[in-house]
Amino acid sequence: MRRLLMIVGAVLVLQAVGAFLFAWSGLYSVAASKDHWPPTTWFLEMAMRNSIETHAMFIDAPDLNDPALVQRGAGHYEDGCAPCHGAPDATRNPISRHMLPAPPYLPDTVKDWNPEQLYWITLHGIKYAGMPAWPAQRRDDEPWAVAAFLRRLDGMDAAEYRRLAFGEETMAADTRATMDELEGPIEETLRNCARCHGYDGAGHGTGAFPRLSGQKADYLYESLRAYASGARPSGFMQPMAAGLDEATMRALADHYARQTGAPHPPAPDESDPQTLELGAKLATAGDPQRGVPACSGCHGPNRDPRYPSLDGQHAGYIADQLRLWQKGARGDTPLSRIMAAAARDLTEEQIRAVSVHYARIRPQQTAGAP
Incomplete structure (x- = not known):
């Protein structure tokens, strides 16, 4: 038995030395233009899936049927996820297809994961796969919105996707008058903001997004600055605000502060x-x-x-x-x-x-x- 253990130990040492020398030689190609060997692909996918299943095992999902939660996740998916993972109205970005491993086309594969696993992946990301962790780790509530949307993505058609991700693309005449004062990048940025908050700041009246209309311009400006710096954490807002300059922040704040006539949704039905x-x-x-x-x-x-x-x-x-x-x-x-x-x-x-x-x-x- 002692001799057998010594033989087994020697074999393991030789294998470890051989693996080190093989890696040191540089013979194994790390190029993304060349796929892994099939056994390597199987091993990595097996390890990834088992790791996600184990870490998500003790997570309890909240109620994910809230329409506002779904719409909030859809608003982020279009900018943060669709370029790599595709959407019902668009294929993946051609660049993402040349990543290794290639990001999965989620409209076809999201059904392979349960809500808790989708949440864990969104919050923590996956090492060495190009899947980043959530930008604001303290905001563990935001990945649940993404998970709520992903549950609905399976079988979703392009019309439903655009309704959730872009909202109603309507604009009142007085809002158009204020937009006419904007030019170039600022107007384009406002169009991006309007996907979630609306041009009038009412947030489409669904409760998915806060009302911005009629807020003080100073408050809106300071909020954008806090989002941009990370002082106010949000994986939804920080990526949007971080690229804005001071003039654009001021212009957006002034625009929404002027939208005092935006309609209000029905008041909550509370009789107690x-x-x-x-x-x-x-x-x-x-x-x-x-x-x-x-x-x-x-x-x-x-x-x-x-x-x-x-x-x-x-x-x-x-x-x-x-x-x-x-x-x-x-x-x-x-x-x-x-x-x-x-x-x-x-x-x-x-x-x-x-x-x-x-x-x-x-x-x-x-x-x-x-």
């Missing part, structure tokens, strides 16, 4: 008087016992222009942001630190109540408030 009363109380007086200040102190009509208006904002968006502040995932700016302290002790009931309260208010209702 206790929820409505709690939301109004938090907005005007806060909760002194829990150390929660009144929201109107910063978000009222006479607010600092660097703070957003909450009147008429989508309830789901307000609630999501409050939860991000509680988790410490909303960013690290002076204003964010103030808000993180204010949201820290809110209960889930309070988050829902105050979100519904502001979503039911229309800006003109508070114009004369003190």
